[in-house]
Amino acid sequence: MISFSAVSKRYPGGQEALRGVSFALEAGEFAFLTGHSGAGKSTLLKLIPAIERPTSGSVIVNGQNVGALKRAAVPYLRRNLGLVFQDQKLLYDRTVYDNVMLPLSFSGQPPREAARRARAALDKVGLLARERANPIQLSGGEQQRLAIARAVVNRPAMLVADEPTANLDAESAGRIIDILVSFHQVGVTLLIATHDQALIQRYGKRVLRLAQGRLDAAGRLAA
Amino acid sequence: MMAWLRQHREAFARALGKLLAQRGASLLNALVIGVALSLPAGGYALLANLQQVAQRVTLEPQLSVFLKPEAKRAELEIRLHADPRIAQLRFVSRDDALKELRHAEGLAEVVAALERNPLPDAFVLRARDGNPAALEALATDVRAMSGIAQVQVDSAWAQRLGALARIGQLALGALAVLLATGLVAVTFNTIRLQVLTQLDEIEVSQLLGATDAFIRRPFFYLGMLQGLAGGCLGLAILWAGLATLNQGVRELAQSYGSSFQLVFLPGPQAIALLALCALLGWMGALLAVSKYLR
Numbered sequence: 001m002i003s004f005s006a007v008s009k010r011y012p013g014g015q016e017a018l019r020g021v022s023f024a025l026e027a028g029e030f031a032f033l034t035g036h037s038g039a040g041k042s043t044l045l046k047l048i049p050a051i052e053r054p055t056s057g058s059v060i061v062n063g064q065n066v067g068a069l070k071r072a073a074v075p076y077l078r079r080n081l082g083l084v085f086q087d088q089k090l091l092y093d094r095t096v097y098d099n100v101m102l103p104l105s106f107s108g109q110p111p112r113e114a115a116r117r118a119r120a121a122l123d124k125v126g127l128l129a130r131e132r133a134n135p136i137q138l139s140g141g142e143q144q145r146l147a148i149a150r151a152v153v154n155r156p157a158m159l160v161a162d163e164p165t166a167n168l169d170a171e172s173a174g175r176i177i178d179i180l181v182s183f184h185q186v187g188v189t190l191l192i193a194t195h196d197q198a199l200i201q202r203y204g205k206r207v208l209r210l211a212q213g214r215l216d217a218a219g220r221l222a223a
Numbered sequence: 224m225m226a227w228l229r230q231h232r233e234a235f236a237r238a239l240g241k242l243l244a245q246r247g248a249s250l251l252n253a254l255v256i257g258v259a260l261s262l263p264a265g266g267y268a269l270l271a272n273l274q275q276v277a278q279r280v281t282l283e284p285q286l287s288v289f290l291k292p293e294a295k296r297a298e299l300e301i302r303l304h305a306d307p308r309i310a311q312l313r314f315v316s317r318d319d320a321l322k323e324l325r326h327a328e329g330l331a332e333v334v335a336a337l338e339r340n341p342l343p344d345a346f347v348l349r350a351r352d353g354n355p356a357a358l359e360a361l362a363t364d365v366r367a368m369s370g371i372a373q374v375q376v377d378s379a380w381a382q383r384l385g386a387l388a389r390i391g392q393l394a395l396g397a398l399a400v401l402l403a404t405g406l407v408a409v410t411f412n413t414i415r416l417q418v419l420t421q422l423d424e425i426e427v428s429q430l431l432g433a434t435d436a437f438i439r440r441p442f443f444y445l446g447m448l449q450g451l452a453g454g455c456l457g458l459a460i461l462w463a464g465l466a467t468l469n470q471g472v473r474e475l476a477q478s479y480g481s482s483f484q485l486v487f488l489p490g491p492q493a494i495a496l497l498a499l500c501a502l503l504g505w506m507g508a509l510l511a512v513s514k515y516l517r
Contacts, residue, residue, distance in 0.1 A: 049430070071435075072434070075437075076432065089423075089426070089427045090427075091423060093424075103431045105233065106431070108225075109226075110229075154432070
């Protein structure tokens with residue numbers, strides 16, 4: 001599904017965010033990406049949907065070399081990925097429902113089918129009753145769930161979440177992870193970046209640990 | 224195909240929605256474009272009207288030949304008749320001329336006040352060839368005959384009018400180009416502001432897999448709609464302006480016994496003008512979008 005080989009990323013300022021990172025994530029796999037702030041977690045996640053391009057090495061997603069992807073092909077790559085951003089990136093000028101409808105409008109879905117999918121996605125994250133609300137009226141946990149609903153509405157084969165539980169209380173965080181895991185259980189490949197060690201230990205899944213841009217425990221299961 | 228059509232319809236609807244949501248600003252923008260447009264369009268309409276008048280007169284390539292009092296009319300008539308360039312010859316005696324003048328509106332009193340007839344005998348010739356150079360050559364030849372006081376090419380003023388109209392047309396062309404640039408600039412600026420207020424939505428859309436075409440489409444429609452609205456307003460201003468002028472023109476024309484009045488732009492030209500406005504709006508949007516969307 002995803003394979004990084006010898007990937008390095010140097011930002012224009014000269015700061016090297018990733019150094020020789022290699023790992024592979026199989027279809028249907030569930031892994032955590034962890035490390036201290038500034039270890040390169042966000043950079044690694046940004047390489048997958050081609051938000052950033054690697055300086056060297058190759059990033060393969062669904063058989064496509066993302067680093068060499070033409071600008072025009074990038075949107076189609078992103079439609080097959082469910083992205084949950086650290087800062088959620090919700091639009092506050094429209095309702096919860098319209099936020100979820102946004103990705104469906106790009107692909108020109110028939111309106112009835114789009115509405116059905118949007119409601120199904122909202123239902124899965126438990127926000128169907130709030131579809132007319134503005135995202136600003138939602139709690140932090142609800143906003144994160146809305147971001148997940150928007151990420152899965154196109155039924156992607158893979159979900160990538162960057163710190164989805166940051167700034168949330170333990171209960172809300174647990175609920176977020178449960179929702180993400182429920183997608184994994186129906187076959188969606190899941191990669192979650194987090195620095196919450198308790199969470200990682202609770203699930204006992206594969207852990208990719210980044211330290212100063214290097215992956216030091218690729219593929220190993222957490223103890 | 225269906226999906227593509229649906230996306231265009233949605234983009235159009237979004238653009239229209241934005242235009243209506245900001246009614247005040249949209250109206251002001253359309254007004255700027257409309258006023259700017261009404262200047263060259265109005266000038267064009269006036270010129271077209273003027274040229275029509277000029278053309279109507281030039282159709283008659285006519286020369287007035289005024290005789291000296293001592294001229295021998297019969298001899299001249301034979302010579303003129305012999306000239307193959309002259310299609311028609313009419314003699315107007317000084318008495319006839321005075322009679323005609325007496326019937327002309329407003330001149331009866333002036334004529335009555337005259338002690339004697341000041342008018343010369345005259346021939347009115349119509350040339351076969353209406354081209355200005357040929358007319359001028361004929362006039363020169365006739366002028367050289369003995370007993371001729373003055374030869375007047377009656378179509379000369381129409382020619383001058385025509386030349387003036389051509390200069391006007393050039394000036395209008397320059398004005399139109401300037402104002403078209405203005406229209407592009409106005410749209411560029413509004414679309415740029417639109418893009419800037421929607422940076423969040425654009426960024427999120429890009430992250431979630433919207434193509435560049437999808438993101439740009441509503442802005443193109445917005446530019447086109449704005450140009451079109453400006454064009455409609457410009458035509459309305461032009462129509463109102465001509466209608467107002469026509470009240471005066473009709474009175475003036477009536478006093479000359481003519482039913483002349485200014486006509487509005489013909490339908491195809493008005494439609495072409497609207498299409499041009501839409502195109503220019505689209506161009507402004509294109510410039511703004513390609514500068515601010517990357």
